[in-house]
Amino acid sequence: MSAHTPSKPDSPTFAELGVAVEICEALATEGITRTFAIQELTLPLALDGTDLIGQARTGMGKTLGFGVPLLDRVFDSAEVEELDGTPRALVIVPTRELAVQVGDDLTRAAAKLPVRLTTIYGGRPYEEQIEALREGIDVVVGTPGRVLDLHQRGDLQLDRVAVLVLDEADEMLDLGFLPDIEKILRALEHEHQTMLFSATMPGPIITLARSFLKQPVHIRAEEVGSAQTHATTRQVTFQAHRMDKAAVTTRILQAQGRGKTIIFARTKRTAAEVATELAGRGFAVGSVHGDMGQPAREKSLAAFRDGTIDILVATDVAARGIDIDDVTHVINYQTPDDPMTYVHRIGRTGRAGHSGTAITLVGYDELAKWKVINDELGLDTPEPPQWFSTSPELFDALSIPEGAQDSVGRPRRVFGGPAAAVRGHAPRPPRRKPRR
Structure with missing residues (x-):
């Protein structure tokens, strides 16, 4: 149940408020x-x-x-x-x-x-x-x-x-x-x-x-003028090169204490590509985006809820309303288009008393977008640092062990999708019959 989290010990019970x-x-x-x-x-x-x-x-x-x-x-x-x-x-x-x-x-x-x-x-x-x-x-x-x-x-x-x-x-x-x-x-x-x-x-x-x-x-339910993001969510933002984002994400997914993780992409195509890439690196990953039929989306969400998979790659529209309390990390693989999208995305973690970590990978071509988000929400990070998948600062900031690898096991299939290709080897196209 989405409200299945601790409340204040001195708050009234439902019975005390006259509920049947x-x-x-x-x-x-x-x-x-x-x-x-x-x-x-x-x-x-x-x-x-x-x-x-x-x-x-x-x-x-x-x-x-x-x-x-x-x-x-x-x-x-x-x-x-x-x-x-x-x-x-x-x-x-x-x-x-x-x-x-x-x-x-x-x-x-x-x-x-x-x-x-x-x-x-x-x-x-x-x-x-x-x-x-x-x-x-x-x-x-x-x-x-x-x-x-x-x-x-x-x-x-x-x-x-x-x-x-x-x-x-x-x-x-x-x-x-x-x-x-x-x-x-x-x-x-x-x-x-x-x-x-x-x-x-x-x-x-x-x-x-x-x-x-x-x-x-x-x-x-909160003070007037209070922050629009949860106080229980730690926000980590840095510049990442587009070609290095998959490797950076792979390291983040090996961080100590990481549980269920939602990775946000801006487009359906990127969501599908990131899910396939991470499955190829051995992670248990599913996807939720607009090109999937509703039954497939529901199947992915159910698998994420029950722990069959612990990583969900999603687009913004598909992910609105994902109400799961034990998400420990949110990764913005692509910078959101506007401040409210940022608020909605990172609101998937740090929910109702739990702590969480929200990580935003700002591509060099996404800096202008980030500055708008930073200024409107008062995040105090106008110029995020530049980190790479090998940067010690990345490992320190997110408690990533020194031995974190480029992959964590044999290639898998994206949950409910086609089998993952071994990284570096594209799937062989089907052999065509010769024309007669």
Whole structure:
């Protein structure tokens, strides 16, 4: 469960805040009893049916901050109509991966409730999602495009929705989903509770909140003006030559204490190339990018979660919503395009009390991009040092043992992909039959 991390020992329990005993028991079986800051602040208001705006960085426990009161109200509120198989709650998230993650978390929290939940998103056949809706569903978690599509086709009823959640609203804005969101909101003309969660509050999101929320309470789970990156994340940035980045990354992956690691590439092609290169050097690696089908992406993410592989190479869009607490390292193989992408990327580590390391390899042609990120976020590294895969400074900064090698074993295949070529030897092309 994404919130399965330590909270403050003096924070109130879910039971103390009035959450239904069935939900408290389900959370307790996951080792969760006490609330995080965002949960402590939102629960009393959300359980009461108040509209709210929750502002907190990713990895701070937002899912249960809205998920617990949503389930509690659907199950037990006098203001919510009796369950009859048409949705009483709708959670909208920006990406397929986050839909799966939120769906899993809510399913576990609802394990002892007679509440039926499904996730709907693109990349999956319509038939299975329509069948689930026809059989009867109480809570829907979905992405904007597929939710709107199924609603417009008449397969998804929204007229009984009593609780609406917009999660990661700023990411939905970044991905161009705002028109779809507005259409969905206009379809919910009846009385209902709306909760909007966002790490940042750009102008269009504030306008959206003013238009569609009813006297919302704005909750921040951190101090005004606090840093946009987690204090528990150590940031290491240096200039690396494009031709040396694979060797540098190989050394970093041998650092002491390295656990699950996400490597970010800017393009689908680079993501595929880096994954193949690292598999060829003997690492257990998978990939998540736009050229892969949804089932293959889900398979890679599941393998990363359960430890089958400990390295995931991902593009930004594919990786949004990867909500895994025990990621120890994030490597920006290519410098992000803008400051918010940097914040989202490195937010995959140092989550909810864990410590993490975020490493950015700045190519010589990427210095201008880095300077914009550095200036806007106040990172105090305008001119990163130049390090190579053999630089002692690299080894010292990241606790890499002196004996770190160019490879760590026999070439492997990228998880779910073709077999890796032995480095230096391209795979032999298939022999053509002679023409007759």
